[in-house]
Amino acid sequence: MKLAHLTFWSFLVLFSGKLWAEEFLVIVHPDSSIKEADADSIKRLYLGKTSQLLGVRLTPADLPEGNSVRDAFYEKVVDKDASQLKAYWAQLIFTGGGSPPTVQNSDQTMVQWVLAKQNSIGYVSSSANTSNVKVIYRGSQ
Amino acid sequence: MVPNNLAKNFLSNRPLIGGLLLLLLSPLVSAERQVHHNGFLTAAFSQTDSATSYSGIADDINFSEMSVIGIQTKFQPSAAQMHFTIQLLARGSRGWDVDAEWAYVGFKLADAYEFQIGKIRAPMFLVSETLDVGITYPWIRPPVELYGFANIPFTTVNGMKAKRRFHWMDLDLQLLAYVGENPSQASSLNAFEFNLTDLIIGGVELLILNDKWKIRASYHDAPELSYDATDSIAADPNVGAIFSALAPSGILSFDASFATFGGQYDSEHWLLMGEVGQRKVSASGGSKNTNYFITIGRKLESLLLHVTYSEFDTDSTTIVQNQSTTTIGIKKGLNPTTSIKAELSQVNLQGTGSIGLYDILPGNAVDKDPAHILGIALNMVF
Numbered sequence: 316m317k318l319a320h321l322t323f324w325s326f327l328v329l330f331s332g333k334l335w336a337e338e339f340l341v342i343v344h345p346d347s348s349i350k351e352a353d354a355d356s357i358k359r360l361y362l363g364k365t366s367q368l369l370g371v372r373l374t375p376a377d378l379p380e381g382n383s384v385r386d387a388f389y390e391k392v393v394d395k396d397a398s399q400l401k402a403y404w405a406q407l408i409f410t411g412g413g414s415p416p417t418v419q420n421s422d423q424t425m426v427q428w429v430l431a432k433q434n435s436i437g438y439v440s441s442s443a444n445t446s447n448v449k450v451i452y453r454g455s456q
Numbered sequence: 457m458v459p460n461n462l463a464k465n466f467l468s469n470r471p472l473i474g475g476l477l478l479l480l481l482s483p484l485v486s487a488e489r490q491v492h493h494n495g496f497l498t499a500a501f502s503q504t505d506s507a508t509s510y511s512g513i514a515d516d517i518n519f520s521e522m523s524v525i526g527i528q529t530k531f532q533p534s535a536a537q538m539h540f541t542i543q544l545l546a547r548g549s550r551g552w553d554v555d556a557e558w559a560y561v562g563f564k565l566a567d568a569y570e571f572q573i574g575k576i577r578a579p580m581f582l583v584s585e586t587l588d589v590g591i592t593y594p595w596i597r598p599p600v601e602l603y604g605f606a607n608i609p610f611t612t613v614n615g616m617k618a619k620r621r622f623h624w625m626d627l628d629l630q631l632l633a634y635v636g637e638n639p640s641q642a643s644s645l646n647a648f649e650f651n652l653t654d655l656i657i658g659g660v661e662l663l664i665l666n667d668k669w670k671i672r673a674s675y676h677d678a679p680e681l682s683y684d685a686t687d688s689i690a691a692d693p694n695v696g697a698i699f700s701a702l703a704p705s706g707i708l709s710f711d712a713s714f715a716t717f718g719g720q721y722d723s724e725h726w727l728l729m730g731e732v733g734q735r736k737v738s739a740s741g742g743s744k745n746t747n748y749f750i751t752i753g754r755k756l757e758s759l760l761l762h763v764t765y766s767e768f769d770t771d772s773t774t775i776v777q778n779q780s781t782t783t784i785g786i787k788k789g790l791n792p793t794t795s796i797k798a799e800l801s802q803v804n805l806q807g808t809g810s811i812g813l814y815d816i817l818p819g820n821a822v823d824k825d826p827a828h829i830l831g832i833a834l835n836m837v838f
Contacts, residue, residue: 355626364628365567380792394667398758401792405837406592408494409528410585411541411562411572 337387338441341452342426344433347371352451354392360436361393362403363413368436375416376428376437384422384440391454490532497525498590500833507823509815510803511600512549513831520548522597522833524588526557537564545588557588557612570619578613579632579661582672582718582731587611590835591795594727594787599749599766602733606768606777606813607747608714609643609652630663646775647817648695654682654709670720672731675713682709694817698774712737727753727760743772758789768813769806779812780804794836801829 341357343349349369359365361375378385380397389395395403404415419425422443429435429448439445441453500522502513512521524547532539538561545557560574577585581603586592601607615636622629635658643652659676686706689696699706718731732748746769753762764783770776785799804826805812814822 359623364623367567398789398792401837402592405496405589406586408492408530409496409526409543409589409592409837410577411530411558411560412585414490414492414530414532 337383338453338455339384339388339391339438340441340443340445340450341388341392341436341438341454342429342445342448343373343436343451344429345447345449346433347449347451349449349451354452354454357436357452358393361389361416363407363415371434373434373436374432376419376425376435377416378422378425378438379418379420384438388438388454392452490530492530492532493527494530494837495525495527496589496591496835496837497523498588498596498833498835499523500590500596500831502596502829502831504827504829505824506814506827508827510827510829511604511813512815513829520552522831523548524590526588528558538562547588568621570621571616573616575612575614576617576634576636578608578611578636578638578657578676579617579634579659579674580608580611580676580714581716581733582670582720582729584611589837590797590833591793591837594729594751594753594760594762594797595764595783595785596797596799596831596833599764599781599783600813601766601768601779601781602731602747602749604813605643606645607733607735607745609645610638610641610655613638613655613657627664627666630661630665632661632663634659646777646811646813647815648685649688650683650685651687652682653684653707654680656680659714668721668723670722672716672718674716676715678712678714680709681712682707692817694819698818710737710742725755727751727755727762729753743770743774745770745772760787760789761785762787767806775818776807776810777812778806778810780806793838794834797831797833797835799831801831803827803829 341352349371352368356368360368360373366372386397389400407413419428419437422439425437425439426443426445426448429437501517501519502522503517504510504513504515507515524545526543526545528541528543530539530541540561541558542556543558544554546552546554556575558575558577560572560576563571579585583593583598587598587603590596613636615634617632617634620631638652638655641652643650655678657676657678659674661672661674664671684707685695685699689699689706699708712735714733714735716731716733721728729751730749732746735745737743747767749764749766751762751764753760762785765780767780768777770778781801781803783799783801785797787795787797789795803812805822809818811818811820811822816822
């Protein structure tokens with residue numbers, strides 16, 4: 316019986332992928348006129364196809380490469396994995412078409428950066444303290 | 457050697473230096489100004505089993521023909537929509553001399569309009585914009601039938617581009633118009649060495665894309681285009697004999713047009729690419745080239761297996777270059793910034809007297825037909 320349980324849980328771990336969903340929040344400055352946004356509009360901003368979200372000019376920021384919240388954000392909102400994203404920006408950078416978002420090292424620095432810069436947008440994990448900023452989108456992978 | 461070339465390139469781009477100084481001294485420049493440095497490289501070796509050199513590739517191992525390194529700096533005052541971009545490039549095929557491949561001032565007006573003035577990439581092809589950034593395409597180098605200098609003997613122009621972008625449904629549309637000139641650029645065609653002494657060109661491009669699809673059409677017209685082959689004629693009487701009917705003095709002037717249509721489908725599992733270009737030269741002895749390639753790729757995680765068929769078809773009787781190439785290749789992504797590639801090509805000459813894209817003069821025989829080319833490359837961006 317123990318062996319059956321062990322086998323069951325082993326298979327679950329091996330083949331289920333992630334056992335829990337990575338949740339993230341997209342945040343803007345508390346004084347921003349934006350109340351909520353859809354994934355497609357956020358995607359266009361983060362891919363450099365526009366510099367505006369719902370008519371408001373915004374500067375986006377990323378969490379560092381390899382961060383699980385960053386991966387969840389890009390897979391859910393932008394529909395690109397890390398490799399596809401690198402190839403996408405390589406094309407844009409070397410065609411003069413734009414530069415990727417600046418990087419904030421943690422949830423905490425992301426929140427501080429958004430608070431300090433009125434026309435900014437970022438994303439953080441759902442466990443981050445976002446009481447001082449405005450959440451405009453909630454997502455999970 | 458490198459500093460001399462850098463100085464020469466900068467001196468030949470004085471208006472651009474002026475633009476950079478203007479940006480640096482601009483009141484818009486604040487402590488938040490942004491400078492981005494990026495780079496890319498391709499380290500490749502190649503070899504053919506033919507004793508006749510093929511588009512720079514010989515029967516001994518060659519580490520330079522397809523190798524390239526580039527560094528790009530973009531300076532942007534944070535409050536301004538203007539930026540200055542310079543891309544320095546060193547190609548193994550040109551003795552690693554450093555050249556300013558791009559040097560332009562760019563300006564964005566809202567999201568919809570963008571302008572570039574300076575030394576800019578000529579938007580001739582589907583992958584023109586990333587021609588030297590090997591990691592962005594499946595091959596070690598784009599098919600030479602379409603992308604080689606035998607078809608279009610330049611990659612950049614001094615001029616300006618204007619882009620207009622539209623967003624409609626889930627599609628992005630981009631309309632681009634450009635004009636430019638490109639005086640005095642050394643180039644080669646088969647075994648000819650010549651200078652592109654005079655070029656005035658303009659064109660339009662329409663690009664429609666979404667997350668997976670890209671469709672592109674372009675038209676280019678060059679009312680003035682002159683080659684100076686006097687040095688080659690002086691060095692080799694055989695070249696003079698070939699040119700005697702077209703341009704006894706060695707200077708060949710004509711007007712030309714070029715049209716392309718291409719597309720790409722890039723999904724999680726498949727990569728499909730295809731492009732056709734037609735070049736018309738209107739002069740005595742003028743010609744029409746219709747060149748194309750088609751690529752089918754299958755993705756297996758970080759591995760891409762691909763097959764490409766490309767063809768060069770010309771009605772010229774002065775230099776018959778008709779040929780086709782079939783290439784099978786593998787691209788393996790080691791990480792998001794690095795990939796390795798291996799490919800094997802077979803080149804078949806087509807038609808009587810064809811010398812294809814081999815580095816020989818008309819009237820000479822190619823050593824081996826079909827010939828094979830092996831290439832291995834490392835691509836990086838940083």
